[in-house]
Amino acid sequence: MEQLALSVPGMWADHHVIAVRGLFQGAEDVRVTGASAMDATLRLEYDPAKTDPQSIAARLEEAGYAIGEAPDADAPPTDKPAWLTAGVRVTSTDLADLTMSGDHRKY
Numbered sequence: 001m002e003q004l005a006l007s008v009p010g011m012w013a014d015h016h017v018i019a020v021r022g023l024f025q026g027a028e029d030v031r032v033t034g035a036s037a038m039d040a041t042l043r044l045e046y047d048p049a050k051t052d053p054q055s056i057a058a059r060l061e062e063a064g065y066a067i068g069e070a071p072d073a074d075a076p077p078t079d080k081p082a083w084l085t086a087g088v089r090v091t092s093t094d095l096a097d098l099t100m101s102g103d104h105r106k107y
Contacts (some may be wrong), residue, residue: 003033004053008042010033010065023063028074030056 011020017035019102020042024030029050034043046056 001031002048003046004044004046004056006044006057006060006067007040007069008065009040009058009068010067011037011040013037016065019063020060020065023059023065 008020011017014037016036021035024032024044028047030044032042032044034092035041042060044056046053060067071072
């Protein structure tokens, strides 16, 4: 088995990790060894006699998870042009919500 680490920028939340893991679930040629939404990385092992990194990348691309470089975390998204025109967003906690957030809310 060979090891492979891929950057998958589209895998940015837990439901994406579950979807990507599902692509390889039960596969005899590939086994996912780790997936992180925080780092947008996928680590796997594959059998070089049965598949190759290009085929794995194609499988991911077909499902909408193209491999590539992770975007700069400090930069605004490039696929959302309205992002730059949105302005600053400020939020505050309502005092009533803060009062109701005690330990009794856990039960």
